[in-house]
Structure formats: C-alpha cells, structure tokens
Amino acid sequence: MSDELTIFQKIIAGEIPGKIEYEDEHCAVLHDINPQAPIHMLVVPKKVIPRLDQSSDDDTELLGHLLQIAHTMAARCGDGEGFRIVINNGRKAGETVPHLHIHVLANRAMHWPPG
Numbered sequence: 544m545s546d547e548l549t550i551f552q553k554i555i556a557g558e559i560p561g562k563i564e565y566e567d568e569h570c571a572v573l574h575d576i577n578p579q580a581p582i583h584m585l586v587v588p589k590k591v592i593p594r595l596d597q598s599s600d601d602d603t604e605l606l607g608h609l610l611q612i613a614h615t616m617a618a619r620c621g622d623g624e625g626f627r628i629v630i631n632n633g634r635k636a637g638e639t640v641p642h643l644h645i646h647v648l649a650n651r652a653m654h655w656p657p658g
C-alpha cells in the first residue's frame with residue numbers, strides 16, 4: 544500500500560480543507576465536496592481499507608460501527624423522511640477514492656434502480 548495519505552486522511556489530519564461533521568476514535572464524517580443530495584456525507588474509517596472487498600473478518604466490528612454512525616448522522620442532519628447509504632466498490636461501480644467510505648444521502652426523493 545502507498546505511503547501517501549489518502550485525500551480523506553488529509554482532510555481528517557487538517558492538511559487540506561474539508562467540513563468534518565463528526566469524528567471519533569474510529570471514523571470521521573465529512574461533507575461531500577460535490578453533493579448529490581441536499582445532505583451528502585461520507586463516513587470514513589480512520590483505518591485505510593481501500594474498498595469493501597478488501598476488508599477482512601478483523602474489520603467486522605469497525606464496519607458495524609460505520610453503519611451505526613451513518614444512520615446517526617442521517618438522524619442528525621436529515622429531515623427524518625428517509626436516507627440512502629451507498630458504497631461504490633470498484634471503478635465500474637463508480638468508486639473514485641480508494642479509501643472505503645459510506646455515502647449518506649438525504650433530504651430529497653431517491654429513485655430506484657440507481658444509475
């Protein structure tokens with residue numbers, strides 16, 4: 544794995560600007576720079592797992608924590624009328640940043656199937 548920090552690590556470290564909504568020992572929640580909904584946050588583990596399919600059994604508790612934080616943030620920032628979580632795994636699925644993150648989208652109607 545590269546020694547260089549990921550863009551999300553740089554934001555969490557304060558090296559580049561970003562709006563951090565929440566932070567704990569295990570993760571941070573950032574507002575997306577290019578929001579796809581009125582609320583669009585990213586739940587990012589501090590441990591760099593490039594993508595979900597590179598997580599391991601050791602990460603089970605961490606992954607559960609990320610989901611708990613995702614719905615807690617939706618309750619904090621959303622309108623209470625629903626939210627969507629998304630994980631893009633791999634380039635074909637739309638992944639652009641190789642540092643696992645859960646998108647939390649809220650405050651607009653969502654459609655299915657997704658694009």
Ligand code: AMP
Nearest residue numbers: 550561574575576577631637638639640
């Ligand atoms: P993905 O395409 O699933 O890998 O998601 C990466 C997300 O990171 C995209 O929604 C980007 O808009 C977002 N993003 C990229 N750079 C930044 C940044 N500097 N601050 C906040 N969000 C970012």
